[in-house]
Amino acid sequence: MSDDTRVGILLVDDVDENLIALEAILEPLGQxxxxxxxxxxxxxxxxxxxxxxxxLDVQMPVLDGFETAELIKQRERSRHIPIIFLTAISKDxxxxxxxxxxxxxxxxxxxxxxxxxxxxxSVFIDLQRxxxxxxxxxxLLREQEVAHERRVSEERYRQLxxxxxxxxxxxxxxxxxxxxxxxxxxxxxxxxEQADESGWTLAVHPDDLPRTVAKRAETLESGAVFEVxxxxxxxxxxxxxxxxxxVPLRGENGEIEFWIGTATDIHDHKRTQQAQEFLIEASxxxxxxxxxxxxxxxxxxxxxxxxxDWCAVHVVEGGVLRQLALAHVDExxxxxxEELQRRYPPNxxxxxAEVIRTGKSQLVPELTxxxxxxxxxxxxxxxxxxxxxxxxxxxVPLVAHDRVFGSITLATAESGRRYDETDLLFAQELGRRAAxxxxxxxxxxxxxxxxxxxxxxxxxxxxxxLIDREGVVRLWNPAAARITGLDADEVVGQPIAEVVPGWDDxxxxxxxxxxxxxxxxxxxxxxxxxxxxxxxxxxxALDEGTVYAFRDLTEERALEQxxxxxxxxxxxxxxxxxxxxxxxxxxxxxPDIELGSDLGGQLLRVITDESARLASIIEDLLLASHLxxxxxxxxxxxxxxxxxxxxxxxxxxxxxxxNVVVVLAVDEDVPTVHxxxxxxxxVIANLLDNAVKYSPDGGEVQVGVTASGGSVRLSVADPGLGxxxxxxxxxxxxxxxxxxxxxxxxxxxxxxxxxxxxxxRRFDGxxxxxxxxxxxxxxxxxxxxxxxxxxxxxxxxxx
Ligand code: ADP
Numbered sequence: 001m002s003d004d005t006r007v008g009i010l011l012v013d014d015v016d017e018n019l020i021a022l023e024a025i026l027e028p029l030g031q032x033x034x035x036x037x038x039x040x041x042x043x044x045x046x047x048x049x050x051x052x053x054x055x056l057d058v059q060m061p062v063l064d065g066f067e068t069a070e071l072i073k074q075r076e077r078s079r080h081i082p083i084i085f086l087t088a089i090s091k092d093x094x095x096x097x098x099x100x101x102x103x104x105x106x107x108x109x110x111x112x113x114x115x116x117x118x119x120x121x122s123v124f125i126d127l128q129r130x131x132x133x134x135x136x137x138x139x140l141l142r143e144q145e146v147a148h149e150r151r152v153s154e155e156r157y158r159q160l161x162x163x164x165x166x167x168x169x170x171x172x173x174x175x176x177x178x179x180x181x182x183x184x185x186x187x188x189x190x191x192x193e194q195a196d197e198s199g200w201t202l203a204v205h206p207d208d209l210p211r212t213v214a215k216r217a218e219t220l221e222s223g224a225v226f227e228v229x230x231x232x233x234x235x236x237x238x239x240x241x242x243x244x245x246x247v248p249l250r251g252e253n254g255e256i257e258f259w260i261g262t263a264t265d266i267h268d269h270k271r272t273q274q275a276q277e278f279l280i281e282a283s284x285x286x287x288x289x290x291x292x293x294x295x296x297x298x299x300x301x302x303x304x305x306x307x308x309d310w311c312a313v314h315v316v317e318g319g320v321l322r323q324l325a326l327a328h329v330d331e332x333x334x335x336x337x338e339e340l341q342r343r344y345p346p347n348x349x350x351x352x353a354e355v356i357r358t359g360k361s362q363l364v365p366e367l368t369x370x371x372x373x374x375x376x377x378x379x380x381x382x383x384x385x386x387x388x389x390x391x392x393x394x395x396v397p398l399v400a401h402d403r404v405f406g407s408i409t410l411a412t413a414e415s416g417r418r419y420d421e422t423d424l425l426f427a428q429e430l431g432r433r434a435a436x437x438x439x440x441x442x443x444x445x446x447x448x449x450x451x452x453x454x455x456x457x458x459x460x461x462x463x464x465x466l467i468d469r470e471g472v473v474r475l476w477n478p479a480a481a482r483i484t485g486l487d488a489d490e491v492v493g494q495p496i497a498e499v500v501p502g503w504d505d506x507x508x509x510x511x512x513x514x515x516x517x518x519x520x521x522x523x524x525x526x527x528x529x530x531x532x533x534x535x536x537x538x539x540x541a542l543d544e545g546t547v548y549a550f551r552d553l554t555e556e557r558a559l560e561q562x563x564x565x566x567x568x569x570x571x572x573x574x575x576x577x578x579x580x581x582x583x584x585x586x587x588x589x590x591p592d593i594e595l596g597s598d599l600g601g602q603l604l605r606v607i608t609d610e611s612a613r614l615a616s617i618i619e620d621l622l623l624a625s626h627l628x629x630x631x632x633x634x635x636x637x638x639x640x641x642x643x644x645x646x647x648x649x650x651x652x653x654x655x656x657x658x659n660v661v662v663v664l665a666v667d668e669d670v671p672t673v674h675x676x677x678x679x680x681x682x683v684i685a686n687l688l689d690n691a692v693k694y695s696p697d698g699g700e701v702q703v704g705v706t707a708s709g710g711s712v713r714l715s716v717a718d719p720g721l722g723x724x725x726x727x728x729x730x731x732x733x734x735x736x737x738x739x740x741x742x743x744x745x746x747x748x749x750x751x752x753x754x755x756x757x758x759x760x761r762r763f764d765g766x767x768x769x770x771x772x773x774x775x776x777x778x779x780x781x782x783x784x785x786x787x788x789x790x791x792x793x794x795x796x797x798x799x
Contacts, residue, residue: 006032007052007128009121012042012068013086014060018110022055022086025114029122039063043071046078052128053121055108058087058099069102082124084108167232167242167263169200173256175220189235205231205239212244223248223256229270232263238416240267268422275426278306282430286437290444293324299434300325300408307426308410309417310337310390314352315398315406321346321353324406330414333388340384344377351375355395355407361431362395363424389413394424396431400439408434463535463552467496468545475547483535483552484528502527512539512546523553562733565740566750573617573747577610584610620751624734627758634676634762638786641673641680641712642666642705648684649703652692659698662688666705673712673783675763680783683759683767686752687716687779693746694777695720710785711765717778723771731769732757756781 009031011022019035026033034049036042039060046054054072058065065085072078085099088110099107105124108117161168161181168181176197184195188203204212208230219226226246231239246261285298296313303311304327313325323346328334346352355362364371367390376382391412398406408431412419457464463480467473473496476488484500491499500506509524523536534557537550584603587593595603626632649664656662673680691701699719706713723731723738730736735750760767764784771777 006030007125007132008032008034008049009125010034010036010042010045010051010054012036012039012054012060012065013057014038015057018057018086021112022117025112025117026121029118029125031125039065039068039071042068046072046075046081051081053082053084053124055084055086055121056104058085066098066102069099069104073103079103082106082127084120084124086110086112164262166265169246169261169263171197171246171259171261173220173248173258175216175259178258187232187234203232205233207231219246226259226261229266233416238418240265241270242266271422275307275423278302279426279429279433281306283433283437286433290441292438292441295437295441296406296434297325297327299430300327303327303408303410303430305329305415307423307430309413309415310388310409310411312352312409312411313398313406314346314356314409316356316404321348321350321356323352336384337388340381340388344381349375351393351395352407352409355397355409356404359397359399359404361397361424361428362393363419363421364393365418365420367391367393391416392418394419394427396424396427398431398435398438400435400442405435405438407431461551463550464547465496465550466545466547471495471497473499474545480550483533483550485531486528500526500528507539510537510539510548510550512541514541516540521549521551523557562735565737566735569735569737569740569742569747570617570621570749572742573749574614576747577613577617580610581607581614617749620749620755623755624751624758627755632762634679636674636676636763638672639675639677639680640670641714641783642670644677644681645684645703645705645714648681648688652685652688656692657698660692660695660701661699662692662701662703664703667707670705670707670712671785673763673765674786675765675783676759679759680763683756683781684714684716686756687714687781690752690779691716691718691720691777693748694718696744696746699776707785708782711782712785714781714783715778717776719776722773722775722777723769724773728769728771732767 013019056065082105084106085104167184170179171177180195212230215228228244232242242263243266244263246259248256251257282299289295300311311327372385393411395409397404457477463483464477465480466475473491476491481487497503506526521536521538534553535550536553539546539548584606695718702717704715732753734754737750757767767781769779
């Protein structure tokens with residue numbers, strides 16, 4: 001019998017012989033016999049080990065048997081140990097009673113009967129054995145119960161886990177998967193063999209796997225909660241976003257025993273979030289550029305891979321479908337797709353064309369091979385399309401002003417994603433925002449263009465007006481206001497026929513076309529505000545009405561008129577003396593005429609006079625041209641106006657018409673002026689010539705020289721034709737003549753007064769006329785006095 005199964009028996013006696021005797025008696029029982037020589041020693045032994053029974057001597061020094069028994073009984077652990085008192089003293093009742101009350105189960109009186117002692121002790125040994133057996137059995141029973149309980153509860157948990165719509169799994173402390181719930185198998189389509197300890201790695205999206213593995217390693221190490229967002233592959237090959245979460249379960253000692261994890265489908269949430277993020281990004285991209293090609297390209301790039309694997313944008317430009325942008329994450333595939341596009345350009349049957357034609361969105365959750373087949377033009381295209389692995393697609397129209405001008409196509413391939421109604425809503429929102437951005441850009445460009453056009457209209461020299469279909473003025477640019485003398489405020493919003501009375505007549509004379517490229521201008525006179533204007537105009541008919549552009553040619557017209565008048569006048573002026581000279585010369589040659597000295601002298605005078613006239617006309621022309629070009633050199637000196645005037649009058653008197661007299665009246669004391677004397681003489685002669693010439697009915701021409709203030713004034717007054725008030729300024733213009741057609745037979749080049757006024761201006765003086773038509777004219781020339789610089793300047797200013 002081994003020590004393990006032997007029970008202990010404590011023998012307590014202060015007498016060694018007794019102990020030896022007891023040992024000898026009990027030896028055959030084959031149990032563990034422990035000896036103690038006092039009550040204290042016995043108590044110590046009890047603290048150390050278990051005993052099936054105690055044989056206790058009653059008479060012992062210090063602690064006797066009774067006291068020792070009482071102490072044993074006081075202790076919880078030793079209370080149940082049976083005590084057999086050994087005594088030699090008495091069997092009286094009192095004594096025995098004390099023994100029982102102290103917890104004895106029996107009394108054995110010395111000297112012992114070995115057989116009796118052994119049998120009594122072996123009863124207790126048996127009892128102890130039975131108790132121990134019972135204890136063992138009940139412990140076993142308890143264990144079995146617990147195991148059953150655990151099995152039941154595990155089963156319950158398993159059922160619970162299986163019933164959950166979430167994926168649930170457990171893993172051992174090293175992260176090896178030990179259990180997947182039913183949802184896992186349903187979702188992944190894995191077989192129990194596949195779903196082994198690392199079966200989950202087959203389901204996680206390859207792009208998400210490295211991140212997941214790293215997180216797992218980190219949490220296995222730290223024992224922190226594992227939390228990761230990843231895509232799980234469904235049985236049909238598509239992926240859905242899940243939120244994976246695992247917590248460690250620890251035993252009593254605090255060690256991780258296993259992990260319990262869940263994976264919640266957050267796909268819709270995640271996709272909404274991604275789509276929203278994409279929409280925000282797309283909106284900011286859309287607002288960034290005003291070039292819609294740039295904008296749509298940027299949006300297509302941003303759509304991949306946020307909401308699509310492929311994104312294409314088509315627009316119709318000039319009736320032709322054009323692909324503006326194509327985006328994909330994989331460069332190589334993109335090149336491949338572009339090649340495909342090159343070979344098979346988008347045509348009228350294509351999905352983009354259909355969306356644009358119908359203006360309706362398209363959602364194809366699952367592209368079947370049959371669909372590809374019907375879309376492909378030939379076997380090669382079908383193969384290429386298959387190569388792309390397209391899975392699902394959405395097409396949305398781009399609409400502005402109720403007109404579909406393009407489409408956005410989103411397609412999935414590698415991601416295995418399948419579009420649904422939610423994606424369609426997002427795509428439509430994207431389409432709306434893109435169309436809006438493009439429309440905004442277009443409006444902006446239009447506004448810019450209008451602003452530019454308005455600026456041009458403000459600054460052009462040509463009058464530009466818009467008359468709407470009702471004949472109301474809608475636009476009247478500043479040049480139009482300047483030319484017509486009518487402000488925009490007065491005319492815009494008013495019927496043109498009211499503000500410009502001769503409008504209808506004018507409009508008939510201005511050619512109107514529908515093509516601005518062939519507009520031809522017509523020059524025509526028009527009377528506006530009592531003024532006659534010559535305008536050159538053309539019109540272009542638009543939807544809003546007619547735009548007329550016109551130019552004021554009044555001055556050019558007048559100049560033109562003047563030029564033709566000049567040619568007529570000058571040629572006449574030249575022809576007259578030439579004819580006279582020619583006539584005189586012919587007379588000389590005539591054999592039938594006897595040239596007496598009188599006639600010969602007269603003819604020679606005609607020739608010299610008319611030659612002089614010719615020379616003076618040509619001189620005037622040259623002088624006018626020199627004045628215009630600024631080439632005239634003046635020899636400015638002090639001149640005596642009195643003397644010069646007297647000389648001119650004297651020269652004129654030699655060939656005055658008979659009915660004209662010239663009266664000269666000069667002040668006594670006339671200061672000198674600063675001028676070029678020969679040219680000043682020309683001015684005086686011209687005024688005197690005109691006075692005589694334009695007094696065809698004769699009379700008295702008065703020439704006066706007076707000093708007034710700081711200047712000297714020369715006046716030539718005639719009783720002649722006079723000059724209408726409206727013409728008094730114009731007669732100083734080059735070639736201007738009141739009577740260009742010479743109805744009164746008075747010739748001239750129209751240069752005399754022009755030359756005079758230009759010369760006087762150069763002498764710092766001024767020239768003007770006072771006249772009443774039919775009542776003669778007085779021409780005045782005022783020149784500043786020489787040697788009085790300050791005054792002279794003042795006079796110049798007053799001119
Ligand atoms: P012209 O050679 O025609 O005389 P001028 O320049 O000297 O040219 O004069 C311009 C025009 O002014 C004349 O054609 C004439 O009509 C008008 N004029 C000039 N002087 C007189 C005058 N004393 N009386 C009336 N008309 C005049």
